[in-house]
Amino acid sequence: MNTPGAFFEYIPLPVLLRHARNTYGSAMRRALDDAGYDDIPGNGLYIIGGLALGGPDIPLGQLIREMRLSKQAAGQLVDTLVTRGYLERAMDKDDRRKLTIALTERGRAAAATQAAAREKVDAELLASVGQDDLSRTRRTLAVLCDIGHQTERAPDDEP
Amino acid sequence: MNTPGAFFEYIPLPVLLRHARNTYGSAMRRALDDAGYDDIPGNGLYIIGGLALGGPDIPLGQLIREMRLSKQAAGQLVDTLVTRGYLERAMDKDDRRKLTIALTERGRAAAATQAAAREKVDAELLASVGQDDLSRTRRTLAVLCDIGHQTERAPDDEP
DNA sequence: ATTGACTGTCAATTAACTTGACTATCTATC
């Protein structure tokens, strides 16, 4: 990719997906670093972004499954995000096994920074390829996600 | 994504990209596990797949930059892949600083398994969305990669 | 020859994730 269009006549789709995802990842990471939110662990972006989108009452379990992370790892991740001031834990009053996580003020600010960086890339992409290709791409990616969900199991799924 | 089409009215592109990539990742990983190649570390797939594509003389440095990995981490990764019988190291005879890595027999077999798994997903995707959308998606993803390459630096880049 | 850039290694540390065992809470069945 440093020698654009060379070497590989055919770049595998997973490699393209990885680099494309990385464009967003780097942009978001850099924006957050520049704004002083430089202590968010890797998957933290996923949680913070997901909470910002899904509202404060999004079930943690759903995010965990999407991330393919064991519940222990997720617990640790939430722990550090709480420690660093991005999240708050609270008990779910209907089901006291569950915990609810919500963004703090700092968390919301970080989420806003992250979303802005994402939208900036979105805008560049839209300007380059146009709305039609963008929509088709979205649809194609959604199909790809579904293909995965038909056969997969989470890391700590019981057989 | 476990509740398809629900909750989020708009799934951010980086999230879609992540899950789409994961479809390939899981499929490849499972195929390799089933075939007995169950000791390949995460980024090992990238190296093995990249070598299979680019021929035995692909510069390691290029793969490293694509992976955004420090050279030390790359060295360790190659180490374990050598230890586990997937790669061979050799000195570059023209520039004795460089080392060349090449797939062993076992490495080629693993690469073939991996490629087969990838192509199976490719085929499913093609059957679902058709060649036109697939090509447009590829092009869109390539644009996204380029957007990233305009502004980025590797993990251990000097300022 | 000597300086500087490049390629990779060594050693130690940190970060992220996993496994396994456990508690507490809810749900369903008897």
Added chain:
DNA sequence: GATAGATAGTCAAGTTAATTGACAGTCAAT
């Protein structure tokens, strides 16, 4: 209602992956 099973999360220990910093060998250009 008791109790068996499933669900949500925690605790602790261990493993793996990647980082940092210091270094040695090689090349290219004065």
